[in-house]
């Protein structure tokens with residue numbers, strides 16, 4: 001995992017007795033999960049989301065422990081040392097970090113809310129650790145809020161050069177226009193009428209939310225829909241604007257990026273920016289019009305999608321011919337910036353421009369590896 005401090009390597013948590021956690025007691029496991037203290041007393045970096053797991057119930061932690069010890073196959077593999085430079089590699093400041101920054105209390109249900117909402121709050125704040133990516137972090141790398149009482153809670157953050165976007169009620173870049181069903185579809189299948197998971201969120205869908213029960217997904221949706229917008233000034237409703245498609249069809253390509261969009265993107269995402277709905281024979285092509293990821297104030301995820309392409313998710317992974325190709329070898333930074341700016345300011349989208357420098361930075365920082373193929377099990 002890339003962090004502002006340097007690379008952190010996740011550790012072996014299979015029950016191998018020597019290189020994993022096979023020799024750990026429940027108390028030791030519990031201390032690592034909730035307080036971030038390893039068996040040998042070392043402090044874990046908060047890249048391990050123990051401030052979220054601190055909210056978990058004792059029953060759930062015991063169930064997890066039993067699962068690891070009994071059902072996970074032990075793998076013998078030594079942990080890789082982290083790349084964090086001196087003096088940040090000293091772990092003692094992390095004790096102070098816990099004291100200053102982290103709010104390590106168990107989840108307490110709110111009596112003024114119903115059971116579904118409270119279930120959703122527990123899953124989002126605790127085991128789902130959604131805030132670990134979606135909540136902005138402060139100077140000490142601490143999440144600026146750990147529940148709905150903080151106004152920056154789930155308001156969007158950049159993590160490892162992806163933008164984990166705003167999950168609050170904002171009508172443009174947030175979930176304000178999404179219904180509970182839209183959220184359930186996105187978390188369960190990785191796509192809905194607004195778009196598809198295409199960055200780190202694909203792993204979250206594949207390994208976590210895609211395996212949750214419909215009741216739990218609905219509870220998460222109920223909870224997320226209760227969060228007010230983060231930025232009231234931009235809370236205007238998004239309205240589709242037909243002018244872009246009319247201009248493009250009439251061959252009016254004078255706006256920067258318009259010609260590039262027609263050449264490189266329109267065949268799949270449409271002159272009208274509406275993509276294509278799934279039908280019996282073909283999977284969905286996500287819309288760019290009104291797509292909350294396209295409207296994200298932080299364009300990092302968009303730039304990465306265009307530079308490096310997007311693999312298909314789901315049963316059609318690796319088989320559909322019309323997945324999104326990478327464009328880094330065909331287009332320079334200025335052309336990519338112009339196309340992204342065009343898509344952020346067309347069909348009713350009103351998001352800020354993207355600069356050539358922003359594209360250049362992410363070209364250098366991200367890996368152009370062949371699209372990885374994820375499969376839902």
Ligand code: HEC
Nearest residue numbers: 195196197198264265268286305310311312313322323324
């Ligand atoms: C060959 C078809 C194809 C072309 C050409 C194409 N895309 Fe895509 N694009 C896709 C597919 C398919 C996905 C989503 C994959 C998935 O997750 O199912 C996608 C996803 C995206 C996303 C992420 C949005 C979301 O919600 O998933 C953006 C942004 C995007 N494309 C922009 C562009 C731009 C800009 C261009 C032109 C430079 C372009 N695409 C060209 C097929 C294409």
Ligand code: HEC
Nearest residue numbers: 128130133162163164165197198199200201202292293301
């Ligand atoms: C490891 C980091 C990470 C975690 C954990 C995570 N997300 Fe995400 N999420 C992202 C990123 C990055 C994006 C945007 C790009 C993409 O699709 O991957 C995203 C996108 C989303 C979107 C789409 C928003 C939009 O406007 O298009 C939703 C909804 C979402 N996440 C919900 C959740 C929920 C609910 C949880 C907890 C159960 C969660 N995420 C946990 C990284 C994460």
